[in-house]
Amino acid sequence: MKLSVRLLTIALVAVPAVPALAVTATTGTAATGTATAATAAPATVAHYTFDRGATATGRVAENSGRGTPLTIRTADRGTIRFFTTKTGRYIGFPARCARTATFCPRALLQGSDDPDLDPGVRSFRWGATLYLSKAHLAGSSNVVQKGVATTESQWKLQVGATHGRAQCVVVGRGNSTAYIVRSSITVADSKWHHVQCVRIGGAMAVYVDGVARGRVAVPATLSILNDKPLRIGGPNFNTNSDMYHGYLDNVYARLG
DSSP: OOOOOSSEEEEEOOOTTSOSEEEEEOSSOOOOSTTOOSOOOOEEEEEEOOTTOBOTTSEEOOSSSSSOOEEEEEETTOOOEEEEETTEEEEEOOOOOOTTOSOOOEEEEEOOOOGGGOOBTSOEEEEEEEEEOGGGOSSOEEEEEEEETTEEEEEEEEEOTTTOEEEEEEEOTTOOOEEEEEEEEESOSSEEEEEEEEEETTEEEEEETTEEEEEEEOOTTOOBOOSOOEEESOSOOSTTOOOOOSEEEEEEEEEO
16 A cells, blocks of 8 residues: 655655656645635545556556546557556556657556546546656646547646646536646656646646646636546547656545
């Protein structure tokens, strides 16, 4: 099991050719400040630590007891790799492909259309612990999402291609406007970071390692509700998909 800490616990391990740093963060307790309000304690509705690895059929366990397992999906012989540390496991996605590549390994994790992940107008928090370098960036890197911006509604965490900033995105039902808050600092710096998105009422904020790094107003009536599955590491396997190419741990969502 991973350690439970207030913000971040850093574990040094010797893993050749991959990040030697694994981070564990509490899921959702760091969101304080201007974007929060007096609300009931959030309930974790999905949490993936990856500590159990994957089954022979490519299933990855859910750890809160409330969410659903993930299924590993691949294209062009892509794989999800599991790396073991002293405190648990984290995962790695296929490397970015060259622009001229005709064969491009890809992989993502897919959950179900879980109604607990459709917050409507309720307070909602989602995030992950991630490791990226600039070399991992190829277009926007989609970390975790439910929904598609052009269909119904969406919530998403991604990393921008130009500056490597964490971005929280929401799109409401009946309106194609995407509301985006970008962190003021990069997270593509070859270090582990805990990134959290918080939507409460008419505001959305992004936190990096427990510190507020950006805030944007959103309509308090913006409702997120769709019939799409949860996806981690990419939206789909289309030619121009915004795949994630780094390392990932502790993906979660909290309702309330």
